[in-house]
Amino acid sequence: MIGQEIIDRFKALLGPKGVITDPDDVAPWLTDWRGRFHGNAVAILQPISAEEVAATITLAGELGVPLVPQGGNTSMVGGATPPPDGSALILSLRRMNRIRALSADDNLAVCEAGVILATLHDAADAAERRFPLSVGAKGSATIGGLISTNAGGTQVLRHGTMRALVEGLEAVLPDGSVFHGLDALKKDNRGYDIKQLLIGAEGTLGIITAASLRLVPAIAARAVGWVGVRSPADALALLRLAEARLGDSVEAFEIIADDGLGHVLSHIPGARCPIETRTPWHVLIEVDHADLSDPGPAERLEQALAEALEDGLAMDAAIAANEAQAAAFWRIRESLSEAERAQGPALQYDISVPIARMPAFMIDAAAAAERSFPGTTASSFGHLGDGNVHFHVRAPKGTVDGPAWIAAEGQVINAFVHDAVVAAGGSISAEHGIGEMKRAELGRLASPARLHALRAIKAALDPQGLMNPGKLIPRPDEG
Known part of the structure; x- marks a missing residue:
């Protein structure tokens, strides 16, 4: 356990608001979002600037104290939970919650790591722009955590993962040095891309303190459709048809098995099937237009779905008549996990x-x-x-x-x-990261080259092993 003399050093550095030691205040942050991983920590450190983060990491290195970075603590894989033995302190970025700049002309927002995703959505909307990434935990997930896990979501089809939306980063490396990389340069050939190295690293290579994020024009009009299909193969053929007819206006394309829909209808009050026919599989498709001069997305989607019905790719289809119906369609998709838990x-x-x-x-x-x-x-x-x-x-x-x-x-x-x-040539983690939960499986299944590179990079940048210990990097006995 970490003694009082160490806590006092951090209090002297960060001030009374910068260190939380009350067990009741610390307790909610010791368990992961799913309740599967439980840890111990005697304190939460709360720096308020990149300079304070740098000083905190420098002191932690001097004292040999491991740090577990946390944002909204919404990790699905135990990626932000301290170890059970109380050997680490939590480093919270929640006080670093300013949107430093937002420019509609540049289509950029510069956000600190503790900015909540929903807050960024609202700020972009006020500037007639949007940040095209959304997750179920948008009301608590933070920008730093989303970058550290390379979050995905329902809009990856058109806009990519967080990796594609980050134009620049500010971060503190394990030696306490600050990486100043917020400039959104389109061309930069100065060797290794430190920004991309830190994205998806789950806080094991340093602490992200701020990011320059790409914004896109606000949606001028959208159409949301629900389509019943016989099989996932027909759903994929429908996607290719939609792309051919609608181009890059296809914002989302979700596939749902009928039993998943059944769970939502059974457990989520007010949910109803959008089409009259219960089919083996279902597709939720959204088409968005940013240009008011374009033909209406509903008409274009209707034409594409009519073709799909004629070709036999679709069994039944419906297009939301208004925003309330569109929200109801999406509520089914967003309620799947809740309905599964109730099942x-x-x-x-x-x-x-x-x-x-x-x-x-x-x-x-x-x-x-x-x-x-x-x-x-x-x-x-x-x-x-x-x-x-x-x-x-x-x-x-x-x-x-x-x-x-x-x-x-x-x-x-x-x-x-x-x-x-x-x-099947796939990955055991698509968008939630490795964290603690999948670390051993990564060690079992990853190629020797991947494991060697992961461990070598970690050892080079964090030789003391103080950055988010026990996460992402498999131990030697795990592969």
Whole structure:
């Protein structure tokens, strides 16, 4: 455990508001968002500027104190939870919550790491711009955490992951030096791209303190459609048809198995199926226009869906008549995880496979899991346009003690699913990161070259191993 003399050093550095030690105030930040990982820390450090972050990291290096960076603590893989032994302190970026600049002319926003995603959305909207990345936890997830995990979401098809939206970074490296890289340079060939190295590093190579983020024009008009299809293969063919007819105005393309829709209809009050026909699979598609001179997106989407119905790619379809209906369509998609939890215990996987292989994977992996683990049911939903599958294996009906089932069966089912992902040429983490939860599986499945590079970079930049220990980088005995 970390003694009082160390805490006093940090208090002298950061002042009374910069260090939280009250156990009741610290407790909510010791458990991950899903409640699967629990740690201990005697204090939370709260610097208010990049200079204070640099001084904090320098002092931590002098004292040999590990630091666990936190934003909104919304990690899905235990990526921001301190170790159970109390050997680390939490480094919170929540006080660094200023939007330093926002320019509609430059289509850029410069945000500190603690800015909440929904706050950035509102600020961009006020300037008739938007930041085209959204996640379910947008009301608590912070910019720094989203960058550190290279977050994705439903708009990756058109705009890319966080990696594509970050134009520049300010960060503090493990030696306490500040990387000043906020300038949004289109051309910069000064060797290794430090910005891209820090994106997705989960705080293991330094602390992101601010970022220059790309904005896009506000939506002038949009159309949201719900389409029933026979199979994921037909859904992929529908996506290619939509892209051919609608171009890059296709903002989102989500695929949902019918049993997932059924769970939402059963557990989410007010939810109803948007089409009259219950089909084996469903597609949610959104088309957005930023140019008011373009033809209306609803008319263009209607023409594309009429062609899909005529060609047999679609079984039934509906286009939202107004914004309230569009929101209702999206509420179904956004309620899937909540409905799955209400359905009962399940193992949930955030994985990706090559887009061309995603339709077969969604069917074959579910069938294989149900054969291999009798009594379970498996299904998936996801972002078809970018190959991201949210794959769930649910406990046998009547399972009362979910944690006990996960403890007994989780490891073998995890290995089964991840082996199938690797066999399909995919990744065991599409958008949630590795954190603590998937670290050992990364060590088991990653190539020797990848593991060597990860460990070498970590050792070079953080030789003391003080940046977010126990996350992302597999231990030597884990591969």
